[in-house]
Amino acid sequence: MDGQPLSALRDLFGERLFTSREQRICYSYDATGTMSLPDAVAFPVSAEEVRRTVLLANEHRFPVIPRGAGSGFSGGSVPVQGGLVLSLERMDRILSIDTENLVAVVEPGVVTETLKEEARKRGLFYPPDPASLKFCTIGGNIAECSGGMCAVKYGVTRDYVMGLEAVLGTGELIRTGVTTVKGVVGYDLTRLLVGSEGTLGIVTKAILKLIPFPETAATILAFFRSNHDGSSAVAGIIRERITPCAMELMDRTAIDCVREEADLPVPDDAGCALLIEVDGPRESVSTEADRVEQACRQYGAIEVGRAGDAKGRERLWTLRRSISPALRKVNPVKINEDIVVPRSRLPEMMAFLADVASRRNLKIVNFGHAGDGNVHVNVMISGTDEEERRRADEAVSEIFGKTVALGGTISGEHGIGISKAPFLEMEVGPLGVSVMKRLKGCFDPNGILNPGKIFMEEQMAQR
Numbered sequence: 403m404d405g406q407p408l409s410a411l412r413d414l415f416g417e418r419l420f421t422s423r424e425q426r427i428c429y430s431y432d433a434t435g436t437m438s439l440p441d442a443v444a445f446p447v448s449a450e451e452v453r454r455t456v457l458l459a460n461e462h463r464f465p466v467i468p469r470g471a472g473s474g475f476s477g478g479s480v481p482v483q484g485g486l487v488l489s490l491e492r493m494d495r496i497l498s499i500d501t502e503n504l505v506a507v508v509e510p511g512v513v514t515e516t517l518k519e520e521a522r523k524r525g526l527f528y529p530p531d532p533a534s535l536k537f538c539t540i541g542g543n544i545a546e547c548s549g550g551m552c553a554v555k556y557g558v559t560r561d562y563v564m565g566l567e568a569v570l571g572t573g574e575l576i577r578t579g580v581t582t583v584k585g586v587v588g589y590d591l592t593r594l595l596v597g598s599e600g601t602l603g604i605v606t607k608a609i610l611k612l613i614p615f616p617e618t619a620a621t622i623l624a625f626f627r628s629n630h631d632g633s634s635a636v637a638g639i640i641r642e643r644i645t646p647c648a649m650e651l652m653d654r655t656a657i658d659c660v661r662e663e664a665d666l667p668v669p670d671d672a673g674c675a676l677l678i679e680v681d682g683p684r685e686s687v688s689t690e691a692d693r694v695e696q697a698c699r700q701y702g703a704i705e706v707g708r709a710g711d712a713k714g715r716e717r718l719w720t721l722r723r724s725i726s727p728a729l730r731k732v733n734p735v736k737i738n739e740d741i742v743v744p745r746s747r748l749p750e751m752m753a754f755l756a757d758v759a760s761r762r763n764l765k766i767v768n769f770g771h772a773g774d775g776n777v778h779v780n781v782m783i784s785g786t787d788e789e790e791r792r793r794a795d796e797a798v799s800e801i802f803g804k805t806v807a808l809g810g811t812i813s814g815e816h817g818i819g820i821s822k823a824p825f826l827e828m829e830v831g832p833l834g835v836s837v838m839k840r841l842k843g844c845f846d847p848n849g850i851l852n853p854g855k856i857f858m859e860e861q862m863a864q865r
């Protein structure tokens with residue numbers, strides 16, 4: 403980006419435009435650790451400023467990369483071709499919470515936990531709960547269609563987005579969707595924008611569905627000897643027609659990472675742990691928790707614990723919550739994938755992951771939202787050994803191939819970004835890619851928005 407667009411941006415943003423190297427470094431990476439310096443960073447406070455920015459970008463042909471908190475796990479907000487990072491963090495107002503119609507209207511920079519807490523104060527529930535909820539933003543959640551622990555029962559971000567306001571790649575401001583429970587007028591542009599990773603439009607406002615907050619909950623922690631027993635229990639519980647609000651699985655490698663730090667006794671022979679939560683009306687929670695315990699024992703649980711009060715439940719959850727920070731201590735570099743398979747195929751997938759790790763002599767730590775078949779596969783590498791990196795890349799490719807063969811998907815919630823772009827066609831096929839590219843051309847004919855993402859090579863070639 404040369405002097406002319408920069409001076410136009412300075413006129414628009416004044417002190418809300420960052421250009422120093424130090425400032426730009428802060429906006430050059432996401433949670434993947436991939437870095438690429440932007441030419442500048444701007445902080446809009448209104449949809450009109452976003453619109454004028456995109457018009458300028460079309461005039462001077464520079465990339466615009468929308469950014470929330472930069473917590474993405476696929477490189478989505480990394481400015482791989484330079485350009486302007488547009489940080490939506492200052493558009494962070496909750497505009498309204500309508501307690502009669504159970505609808506919230508928010509700006510994109512609202513931190514997910516803030517919305518959940520404000521809804522809770524009114525007896526309402528905004529269910530999407532990515533583990534990053536203390537810092538990630540609603541805009542980022544919408545762009546990635548984020549999930550979380552309770553997706554197994556309550557669904558993902560997509561299920562709570564009723565309508566959007568967004569600036570398209572052309573600089574036009576569009577309003578999509580409805581504020582009503584129903585609405586089928588024309589194509590569902592809201593659903594198309596959700597999960598589009600900032601490549602079709604920049605979300606400037608969201609209309610979100612809320613539901614009543616569940617009366618109570620109970621948490622069960624069960625240890626099994628093997629992944630096979632634990633993942634069979636997952637399929638068994640679903641077959642029993644129980645829908646927990648969370649069903650998290652940790653394999654032996656994940657348990658070993660947190661064994662020391664967890665504030666609970668972990669059996670020496672534990673090869674797999676399941677953390678299961680049920681919620682709803684008081685009477686049904688107690689019965690469902692009994693049935694979950696029974697099912698766990700039936701599938702070979704060696705120890706089962708249960709907590710009904712908030713403090714006890716939180717204690718059980720520490721086991722799961724300590725994994726991500728513990729992994730960083732064990733190995734600072736990891737290749738983090740989030741495959742999903744049909745739940746009934748989970749035992750087969752877990753066995754396959756163990757086989758890949760042993761065949762390729764790699765440490766692979768697996769945990770995740772097993773209730774929806776979503777496994778976070780973490781290939782731990784030193785980061786300095788090229789031969790090990792090659793083995794890790796081959797392992798990822800093999801794991802994706804198996805995932806698709808089992809009828810699964812290569813990303814349940816982290817998106818394609820740059821890290822999975824080479825594998826897009828493996829799952830959606832050439833026609834799928836072609837139709838997606840045609841849609842991209844319609845929303846963003848000059849390739850302004852977040853180039854280099856989803857369809858990496860094509861976007862690079864355009865510039």
Ligand SMILES: Cc1cc2nc3c(=O)[nH]c(=O)nc-3n(C[C@H](O)[C@H](O)[C@H](O)COP(=O)(O)OP(=O)(O)OC[C@H]3O[C@@H](n4cnc5c(N)ncnc54)[C@H](O)[C@@H]3O)c2cc1C
Binds near residue numbers: 432603
């Ligand atoms: C410790 C940790 C735990 C995590 N746990 C989970 C989890 O359980 N479930 C899960 O789904 N994810 C999880 N994530 C991943 C990440 O937090 C989510 O993808 C989150 O939604 C990203 O939000 P963000 O505000 O940080 O967005 P960013 O990382 O800044 O951006 C992500 C993408 O959204 C686009 N974008 C951002 N704002 C807008 C906007 N207003 N309009 C259009 N596009 C926009 C960006 O261009 C980029 O493509 C985790 C990450 C970390 C670090």
